[in-house]
Amino acid sequence: MRDRVLMESGSSPLVYGSDMPRGLRGLNNLGNTCFMNSVLQALLHTPPLRNYFLSDRHNRYYCKQKNGVTNSNAGGKRNVGTGDGNGNKNARLCLACDMDAMFSAVFSGDRTPYSPAKFLYSWWQHASNLASYQQQDAHEFFISMLDGHGDCCITHRVFSGILRSDVMCMACGFTSTTYDPCVDISLDLEPHQGGPAKSASMKTHPSCNGEADSLNSGQNCGISTLMGCLDRFTRPERLGADQKFFCQQCQVRQESLKQMSIRKLPLVSCFHIKRFEHSSIRKMSRKVDRYLQFPFSLDMTPYLSSSILRSRFGNRIFPFDGDEPYASNDMSSEFELFAVVTHRGKLDAGHYVTYLRLSNQWYKCDDAWVTQVNENIVRAAQGYMIFMYRRCFIIKQVRTK
Numbered sequence: 001m002r003d004r005v006l007m008e009s010g011s012s013p014l015v016y017g018s019d020m021p022r023g024l025r026g027l028n029n030l031g032n033t034c035f036m037n038s039v040l041q042a043l044l045h046t047p048p049l050r051n052y053f054l055s056d057r058h059n060r061y062y063c064k065q066k067n068g069v070t071n072s073n074a075g076g077k078r079n080v081g082t083g084d085g086n087g088n089k090n091a092r093l094c095l096a097c098d099m100d101a102m103f104s105a106v107f108s109g110d111r112t113p114y115s116p117a118k119f120l121y122s123w124w125q126h127a128s129n130l131a132s133y134q135q136q137d138a139h140e141f142f143i144s145m146l147d148g149h150g151d152c153c154i155t156h157r158v159f160s161g162i163l164r165s166d167v168m169c170m171a172c173g174f175t176s177t178t179y180d181p182c183v184d185i186s187l188d189l190e191p192h193q194g195g196p197a198k199s200a201s202m203k204t205h206p207s208c209n210g211e212a213d214s215l216n217s218g219q220n221c222g223i224s225t226l227m228g229c230l231d232r233f234t235r236p237e238r239l240g241a242d243q244k245f246f247c248q249q250c251q252v253r254q255e256s257l258k259q260m261s262i263r264k265l266p267l268v269s270c271f272h273i274k275r276f277e278h279s280s281i282r283k284m285s286r287k288v289d290r291y292l293q294f295p296f297s298l299d300m301t302p303y304l305s306s307s308i309l310r311s312r313f314g315n316r317i318f319p320f321d322g323d324e325p326y327a328s329n330d331m332s333s334e335f336e337l338f339a340v341v342t343h344r345g346k347l348d349a350g351h352y353v354t355y356l357r358l359s360n361q362w363y364k365c366d367d368a369w370v371t372q373v374n375e376n377i378v379r380a381a382q383g384y385m386i387f388m389y390r391r392c393f394i395i396k397q398v399r400t401k
Helices: 002-008 034-044 047-054 060-066 095-106 117-126 138-147 154-159 212-216 226-233 305-313 375-380
Strands: 161-169 175-188 198-202 245-247 252-254 256-264 268-274 276-279 284-287 297-299 331-345 350-358 361-366 369-373 383-392
Touching: 034 047, 034 095, 034 117, 034 138, 034 331, 034 350, 034 361, 034 383, 047 095, 047 154, 047 268, 060 095, 095 117, 117 138, 138 154, 138 175, 138 383, 154 175, 154 268, 161 245, 175 226, 226 268, 256 305, 350 375, 361 375, 369 375
Parallel strands: 175 268
Antiparallel strands: 161 175, 161 256, 175 198, 245 252, 268 383, 276 284, 297 331, 331 350, 331 383, 350 361, 361 369
């Protein structure tokens, strides 16, 4: 029920005037920070995050007061790695406070581009190994930023799901099941080539976008679909002889089949498309420019643990051990696309851009520049991170006589 309130509260169309969406504001590039701006644009328009911060659920002034942060020496020089930039060297870092300030600024009605400098510097304090003006990976920033929210659990409430992994002994059929929290799902575009085909970013472990002309790239031999990638993600795979697992029933290491499924859906799903490949054997990296076809709405039911286990065993194994508490009667398995983070250019010299779907119209957010675009431009873009929010059921109580 809390998740439904988070999704619906204040979720009426946010518009200024008749056609300009509220909160649609460019973000200034602070020096190779398009990786950050692209992800922030998606987060600023993530419905449950927007509803949370705009309803003052995290008040930055109260949070600072609670943690002994004062506004003295407001002009003091910021030292990356310590303090809060206001002369408080022992102040506790709170990215949620900076995000609260950013939401207030972006949704204030001011249309001039906003400079997220304070958020950048605070993130640098959390991720000091990435504190530079060099281009970073947008997905790595996303994972690091979620981890940096610490005690403010809203980001994990929004993006966290649970994956189920079943490893079955091919000799006796014994199955070992594990559950892992994840904040996104990473999908491989090239299933016929070597390398791991599936991975998810764990909650506790941080884990190409051209437009129509990219369809003619030499690497675009065939079309991948998001549904096809998810099919492969949840398809049983035979583990190699060097990956034998210890079967508790056979009491020896045996060859096995492994199958992934989604035990609990998040409020917002982030699909990370693996466009950057790194080979330790060849000691080289490359970018995959292959085209991905993604829908504007997606039913995740086929990829749920309950659906996959029904298909494998039938109804005789129900109820599932521990699965039913995660079912939500007021939440659907249908998801709607609202943001696509893209990357165009080369591996070491590219640029991130975000497409936002607001009030059924698409907008291109290219740092400080925001323009309205046709949906065909979005469909032709090579998605790198795809954000979808979960629909809510409208529950109707029926009285019986």
